[in-house]
Every structure is written in structure tokens, then in C-alpha cells.
Amino acid sequence: MMPRPLLLGFLAIVVLAVLWISNPAVAFAAGLVIALWQKQVDLPHISTVSRYALQGGIVLLGFGIQASQLWTLTTQFAWIVTLYIGVVIILGLLGARLLRMAATEGQLITGGTAICGGTAVVTLAPIIGAKPAQTGAVLGIIFLLNAFALLSFPTIGQALDLNQTQFGLWAALAIHDTASVVATAQIYGDEAA
Structure with a gap:
């Protein structure tokens, strides 16, 4: 298993790259690769964070609609x-x-x-x-x-x-x-x- 600081750094790089590319399919593929690569990763509260991030993203997208x-x-x-x-x-x-x-x-x-x-x-x-x-x-x-x-x-x-x-x-x-x-x-x- 990868050391936690190295894993968090890797995840930060992936997130920044995905945001830069800004393609949902790339984000999906990156998430899939990370999930398959690091099955044993224990990220506390990840389901809560991801749920709020998804809901917040939809709300922010809604602000873009007149x-x-x-x-x-x-x-x-x-x-x-x-x-x-x-x-x-x-x-x-x-x-x-x-x-x-x-x-x-x-x-x-x-x-x-x-x-x-x-x-x-x-x-x-x-x-x-x-x-x-x-x-x-x-x-x-x-x-x-x-x-x-x-x-x-x-x-x-x-x-x-x-x-x-x-x-x-x-x-x-x-x-x-x-x-x-x-x-x-x-x-x-x-x-x-």
C-alpha cells in the first residue's frame, strides 16, 4: 500500500489534471483507475465529502442558468x-x-x-x-x-x-x-x- 502522504499528493495531481482538462469522461476514467489501483485506501468520510461535492457542483451549475x-x-x-x-x-x-x-x-x-x-x-x-x-x-x-x-x-x-x-x-x-x-x-x- 502506498504511504498516505504520497497517495494524497498523487490524488491532488490527478484532481488538478482533471480540472485542467475539464472533461467528465476523463474524470470518470481517472476515478476508476484510482479505485482499481488502490482498493485498500482508507479515506475517512469520503462518501460524505463526495456526496456534498456532487450536490455542490450541481448547485453551482444551476447558478449558471438564467x-x-x-x-x-x-x-x-x-x-x-x-x-x-x-x-x-x-x-x-x-x-x-x-x-x-x-x-x-x-x-x-x-x-x-x-x-x-x-x-x-x-x-x-x-x-x-x-x-x-x-x-x-x-x-x-x-x-x-x-x-x-x-x-x-x-x-x-x-x-x-x-x-x-x-x-x-x-x-x-x-x-x-x-x-x-x-x-x-x-x-x-x-x-x-
């Missing part, structure tokens, strides 16, 4: 989002039944797909009595899909010749949580995010 832009986007796309959520819930529950999935997993996957990914899964799990193993498996699926989207959607969007608004809407509907949507859209362009 109220008039937000109102325009809300009035323009609210019906699409509402329709999407309804269709995904219906198709998700029917699909789970057709695949003969356990009701709990089907409900968790459907809720996580239709509404905000991991947050929806963690919120829904105690309500429907999901076991930790079920919740963990569904979270793993959703986070893998988010990673796939982060790495592939910008290329697919360019191949489909989507403009910034089209890509932003597609990412918002197809990706399972806010942080991944913002990161993927940021790769595509500032207006998409």
Missing part, C-alpha cells in the same frame, strides 16, 4: 418529460412481468430508469421492502448504464448530427441521474448542459 432560460426549457419540455416518465413506468413494469422478474427488482429498475436513477432506487427500496442485495444489484446496473452513456452518448449524438438542444433533451431522458446527464451533456457542449 431563470428565463429555465422557464423556457420547463414550459417547452415539461409535457415530453411527463409523457416519458409515464411510458417508461408502464413499459418497465410490463417488461419486468414478461421477463418474469421478481416484482421488487422490476419496480426498482423501472423507478430508477423513469426517475433520476440511483436516487429513485434508494428512495423506493425501503418503501417496497427491497433487500440490500436487490438494491445493490439494481444500483450496479444503473451506474453501469450511466458510465456507458457518459462514454458513448457524445459520439452517438455527433453521428446523429444532434444540435445542442436535441442532445440535451435526449441525455436528460435517456440517462438515469442528474450528475451523469450534466456530465454527458457537458462533453457534448455548454449549451447542451
Whole structure:
């Protein structure tokens, strides 16, 4: 195991490099490399720090949106989002039944797909009595899909010749949580995010 001061110095260099590059896919890859390289690292309170950093980043990103832009986007796309959520819930529950999935997993996957990914899964799990193993498996699926989207959607969007608004809407509907949507859209362009 690497000595703690050396590890912290290495992490600081990686963080500065990622901030300089400012690409969410690079940040994801760097985090993955560090996690795989140093499985034994004990960083106290890392989950609390990362949760607040993520929430703070989303709030700071929100400060960059003007109220008039937000109102325009809300009035323009609210019906699409509402329709999407309804269709995904219906198709998700029917699909789970057709695949003969356990009701709990089907409900968790459907809720996580239709509404905000991991947050929806963690919120829904105690309500429907999901076991930790079920919740963990569904979270793993959703986070893998988010990673796939982060790495592939910008290329697919360019191949489909989507403009910034089209890509932003597609990412918002197809990706399972806010942080991944913002990161993927940021790769595509500032207006998409």
C-alpha cells in the first residue's frame, strides 16, 4: 500500500489534471483507475465529502442558468418529460412481468430508469421492502448504464448530427441521474448542459 502522504499528493495531481482538462469522461476514467489501483485506501468520510461535492457542483451549475432560460426549457419540455416518465413506468413494469422478474427488482429498475436513477432506487427500496442485495444489484446496473452513456452518448449524438438542444433533451431522458446527464451533456457542449 502506498504511504498516505504520497497517495494524497498523487490524488491532488490527478484532481488538478482533471480540472485542467475539464472533461467528465476523463474524470470518470481517472476515478476508476484510482479505485482499481488502490482498493485498500482508507479515506475517512469520503462518501460524505463526495456526496456534498456532487450536490455542490450541481448547485453551482444551476447558478449558471438564467431563470428565463429555465422557464423556457420547463414550459417547452415539461409535457415530453411527463409523457416519458409515464411510458417508461408502464413499459418497465410490463417488461419486468414478461421477463418474469421478481416484482421488487422490476419496480426498482423501472423507478430508477423513469426517475433520476440511483436516487429513485434508494428512495423506493425501503418503501417496497427491497433487500440490500436487490438494491445493490439494481444500483450496479444503473451506474453501469450511466458510465456507458457518459462514454458513448457524445459520439452517438455527433453521428446523429444532434444540435445542442436535441442532445440535451435526449441525455436528460435517456440517462438515469442528474450528475451523469450534466456530465454527458457537458462533453457534448455548454449549451447542451
